[in-house]
Amino acid sequence: MNIAVMPGDGVGKEVIPEGLKVLKAASEKFGFSYTTTDFPHGAEHYLATGVTLPEADLKAAGSHDAILFGAVGADPRGNAKIPQGLIETDILLKMRFELDQYINLRPTRLLPGVPTPLANIQPGDIDMVIVRENTEGLYCQNGGFLYKGTPHEVANQIEVTTRHGVERAIRYAFEYAVQYGRKKVTLVAKTNVLRFAHNLWMRAFEEVRKEYPAIETDYHHVDACCMYMVAKPKVYDVVVTTNMFGDIITDLGAAIQGGMGMAASGNLNPSRKHASMFEPVHGSAPDIAGKGYANPIATFLSVAMMLDFLGQPEAAKAVNAACRTVAADKANHTRDLGGTANTSQLGDVVAKLVRA
Numbered sequence: 001m002n003i004a005v006m007p008g009d010g011v012g013k014e015v016i017p018e019g020l021k022v023l024k025a026a027s028e029k030f031g032f033s034y035t036t037t038d039f040p041h042g043a044e045h046y047l048a049t050g051v052t053l054p055e056a057d058l059k060a061a062g063s064h065d066a067i068l069f070g071a072v073g074a075d076p077r078g079n080a081k082i083p084q085g086l087i088e089t090d091i092l093l094k095m096r097f098e099l100d101q102y103i104n105l106r107p108t109r110l111l112p113g114v115p116t117p118l119a120n121i122q123p124g125d126i127d128m129v130i131v132r133e134n135t136e137g138l139y140c141q142n143g144g145f146l147y148k149g150t151p152h153e154v155a156n157q158i159e160v161t162t163r164h165g166v167e168r169a170i171r172y173a174f175e176y177a178v179q180y181g182r183k184k185v186t187l188v189a190k191t192n193v194l195r196f197a198h199n200l201w202m203r204a205f206e207e208v209r210k211e212y213p214a215i216e217t218d219y220h221h222v223d224a225c226c227m228y229m230v231a232k233p234k235v236y237d238v239v240v241t242t243n244m245f246g247d248i249i250t251d252l253g254a255a256i257q258g259g260m261g262m263a264a265s266g267n268l269n270p271s272r273k274h275a276s277m278f279e280p281v282h283g284s285a286p287d288i289a290g291k292g293y294a295n296p297i298a299t300f301l302s303v304a305m306m307l308d309f310l311g312q313p314e315a316a317k318a319v320n321a322a323c324r325t326v327a328a329d330k331a332n333h334t335r336d337l338g339g340t341a342n343t344s345q346l347g348d349v350v351a352k353l354v355r356a
């Protein structure tokens with residue numbers, strides 16, 4: 001397998017080398033070979049070169065079997081030298097859109113031994129998979145300004161919803177439930193207000209679910225979903241939702257599963273026409289970058305998702321199991337989990353467990 005490696009900025013540069021340690025251990029243990037190609041893109045690269053992600057590099061990365069991605073982005077408080085959102089849209093979203101990675105799969109699972117801010121919760125109570133539509137919605141950059149800078153300024157940011165896009169996301173959620181033995185699929189949207197776009201979501205959901213009579217279904221408005229995620233996370237099994245709502249509820253999901261350092265994701269092109277991209281859900285975390293204690297478990301879990309997608313399910317299982325073992329032992333907790341372990345120490349421990 002050929003892996004494009006794009007660590008990006010901030011803690012992305014700290015967690016990806018650890019992910020590569022784990023990948024190497026898995027390849028040795030399970031006897032598959034792989035090559036890696038490094039891609040330097042990100043905010044820092046932009047400041048040094050003036051480029052975000054040129055077409056040729058996008059094509060090159062997209063022709064690998066998979067992309068292992070860290071995080072890109074400047075400090076959210078602003079960097080005068082970088083136009084707001086340029087790095088995120090021109091690198092990360094460009095890959096998701098151009099490589100047609102239409103599913104953003106984000107498992108939200110509380111591993112035993114990991115502290116959660118929720119009270120009276122057992123690990124099995126938080127075990128859901130969020131299927132986020134990844135190529136449409138409010139993320140399309142469809143819109144613009146009128147009379148910019150005047151008191152009459154108009155800004156439009158148009159939510160794009162297509163039958164094709166919605167249906168394939170919903171169908172993926174049901175297929176995932178069948179393949180992984182999940183019992184229920186919940187649609188999360190806002191049909192009470194977004195009476196066009198989310199009406200289309202609801203109609204597509206109503207139709208597709210008929211093809212899967214064995215799977216239980218439910219619908220929640222997104223505001224209620226946020227409440228249930230905190231008050232009763234057990235109600236969720238597979239969740240399918242829009243791009244923007246998926247972004248928001250998966251940070252909430254990350255919080256209840258122990259923080260951003262625990263949340264993994266795969267940006268999938270299920271047709272396999274272009275590379276799929278695997279990345280921790282978190283960003284470049286400028287507040288802790290360079291300190292050496294970012295939690296790399298989200299990256300390891302993303303490596304496991306990549307291995308599963310690339311036809312190495314045993315290796316994926318071993319990496320997942322190693323993460324469970326590591327998470328259960330306080331001695332391996334990084335600062336975000338209340339411990340003192342550092343990033344590279346965790347890479348070593350997980351690699352060793354995978355080899356064992």
Ligand code: NAD
Binds near residue numbers: 088259283284293
């Ligand atoms: P963030 O996810 O980077 O950080 C949010 C909080 O979580 C911070 O307190 C941070 O310290 C903590 N955190 C994140 N990752 C952690 C880890 N591995 N271990 C321990 N703690 C961790 O979100 P933000 O601060 O809103 O965004 C920072 C930059 O990253 C922005 O430029 C944003 O656009 C970008 N971003 C990029 C991606 C991506 O590339 N996939 C995702 C989210 C945000």
Ligand code: IPM
Binds near residue numbers: 073089092247281
């Ligand atoms: C994520 C991130 C991205 C998103 C940003 C950086 C564009 O927050 O992967 O969740 O909004 O999808």
Ligand code: MN
Binds near residue numbers: 247248251281
């Ligand atoms: Mn996000």
